[in-house]
Ligand SMILES: Nc1ncnc2c1ncn2[C@@H]1O[C@H](COP(=O)(O)OP(=O)(O)OP(=O)(O)O)[C@@H](O)[C@H]1O
């Protein structure tokens with residue numbers, strides 16, 4: 217277990233390769249700052265190419281950071297080679313050695329370290345028990361299912377008893393059902409072992425359910441670091457707001473005047489939580505964000521109204537997801553599953569004022585609402 221600190225960490229792949237290349241704008245990761253708690257489970261999310269794997273590889277020592285410092289357990293590891301960083305990695309391509317048994321695969325790193333045979337055996341057995349793969353120890357990887365192979369890859373990491381786990385999309389090769397099972401397994405494992413863990417995923421459900429804190433990245437930069445619930449309730453900018461939540465938040469380009477935001481087909485009243493807009497900007501353009509699950513059918517009398525014509529109806533059973541044309545905007549609403557809605561219907565929807573999000577049209581930063589406990593890092597999107 218260890219605290220991991222990243223201070224102003226940046227990576228520029230061009231630097232050093234091509235003379236004169238490698239200005240800050242081409243940084244794959246830029247200005248990355250994070251201090252974990254001891255034993256924390258930190259999830260990195262963000263679109264493809266945003267720098268998640270690069271960050272992991274820098275922590276592992278597989279890439280050198282071109283700027284900043286990385287500390288593991290208080291020790292600056294800049295000059296420390298990967299195998300001396302006391303880190304275990306589980307990556308998407310977790311290639312097991314095909315000719316070795318499960319037990320040999322799991323014990324291989326300890327064998328390389330010339331640990332005594334009895335210790336290796338004991339560690340393999342303990343890890344196998346934790347992962348429920350005791351009966352598979354003599355098999356070869358080709359005799360295993362995808363999920364079992366995944367467990368072996370985890371086992372290989374566990375036996376090393378590392379200070380830090382780095383997992384880069386370890387479940388992406390598995391089918392949906394197995395992913396859910398393995399997700400729960402990894403959370404349980406973390407609760408037991410309490411090893412500081414960095415976990416990369418594309419899947420925001422995985423991020424929300426696994427992460428104690430989530431780092432949302434875009435274009436190499438941290439957008440927000442926060443707990444899952446704070447990310448959902450208090451996204452720091454429009455990017456985070458659109459990235460966290462499914463279906464995604466709706467954004468309406470609105471005109472604000474005297475505490476009312478409106479446009480073609482909608483009129484919404486702000487409340488005290490949006491005071492900065494109400495007081496500092498009496499009139500002006502603003503992005504209004506509304507989550508689909510916060511829209512409901514209205515009898516028409518509600519003060520907050522969104523009116524539109526239904527274009528698409530998706531009946532999912534538990535919920536019915538509807539897309540409407542509201543003026544020039546397309547708005548998604550998540551309604552109860554039993555709701556009868558047909559294409560072409562005109563619907564009036566309502567939304568509570570305290571569920572409205574506002575974003576500056578220039579900086580795209582959130583305006584107003586802030587969590588009681590401020591742990592957010594906001595960045596211009
Ligand atoms: N070895 C490399 N040399 C040059 N550029 C690289 C190298 N590895 C990654 N990059 C670039 O750095 C940026 C970040 O890549 P990275 O692999 O960290 O993204 P990612 O967030 O892990 O994406 P994905 O979700 O697709 O795995 C990308 O623009 C990528 O093209």
Ligand SMILES: [Mg+2]
Pocket residue numbers: 268269270384
């Ligand atoms: Mg990656």
